[in-house]
Amino acid sequence: MAETYKDRQESPLHGNKLIIFRRNDLGRDRFFFRAKIEGFAGYIRRSCGTSDASEAMLKAQAVYVDLLVKHKGGFSLTEVTVDKFFHDWLDRKKHHFTEKRLEWKRSVYERYVSEFMGKKVLGNLTKPFCDGYWDYRLSYWKDPKRKKRIEVNEKRIGAKGTASRNIAVDPSFTTLRAEASLINEFLRVATDEGYITKTIKISAQDAMPKNLRGDGYRATFTDHEWTVLTSNLYNYALGRGKWFGRLNSAHKQQRQMLRAFVLLGASTGLRVGEQKQLTWSDLRVQKNDDGNNVLVISVRSETSKVRTGRAAIAHSEHTIRVMDEFKQL
Secondary structure (H helix, E strand, O other), rough: OEEEEEEEEEEOEEEEEEEEEEEEOOOOOOOOEEEEOOOOOOOOEEOOOOOHHHHHHHHHHHHHHHHHHHHHHOOOOOOOEEHHHHHHHHHHHEEEEOOHHHHHHHHHHHHHHHHHHHHOEEEEHHHHHHHOOOHHHHOOHHHHHHHHHHHHOOOOOOOOOOOOOOOOOOOOOHHHHHHHHHHHHHHHHHHOOOOOOOOOOOOOOOOOOHHHOOOOOOOOOHHHHHHHHHHHHHHHHHHHOOOOOOOOHHHHHHHHHHHHHHHHHHHHHOHHHHHHOOOHHEEEEEEOOOOHHHHHHHHEEEOHHHOOOOOEEEOOOOOHHHHEEEEEE
């Protein structure tokens, strides 16, 4: 028996599987109990909330029966709230995410998910309850109390205005799918770590009928629009046509950088944040199977949104010349 235990008493109903005791290290008279559930690794320890031994034993036995029923029904016996688990998990895994991605996960959770399930015991979550997130989420900004927050947001101190008018009252399917991904991500970890005994997964498809989801693709340029854009970028960078005029070296470099940035992104599909952190050593020219030169860009894991390194290939050989011109400048 550990030295911190004193006044140890076994349960008359459950023997040494359930004991009550006081702790020397706390300097209090309150009783605690220690329970052993067959099939559960380790002990469960909780306060009995009283200094009376008889009352403490009755409370411990009542909780013990409840624990047996939960364990038999497949529920977790570890009393951890969703809020606590999420923030602990995010703190443990934060080095896997960029600062921007980390902030997105935290802000979405705190704005929407926490209010819905944050105070729930993680092990008591059920699939029907989690599926109810969609009704809650779709009506979130239609609630009169929250509608006022769109017009006056006290957190926007120092901004151009206090209104949060960029909030979508009716979220897009893409937004809901991203939130489902976040919820499923930490619930999967909770299952792997034993807090949840049965896999729970939600789908944004349950939130919105197919005809309202949209095609899921971002708008793109027509051939004519792209020709106009690239032609104007070229003239803008060189100070020709309607942009004719004297250019100092700094302005010329900025214009060339803009042109290179747009054309490189269009040719490779790199994320904006990934492009911003490129160095010249990340770019190399090599021959493809047809013997043609191709520009290969190495995306380092520390600059990637998903913290995974990869290589991107520019589909246009013209991009090589554009980047060479910018490098010489």
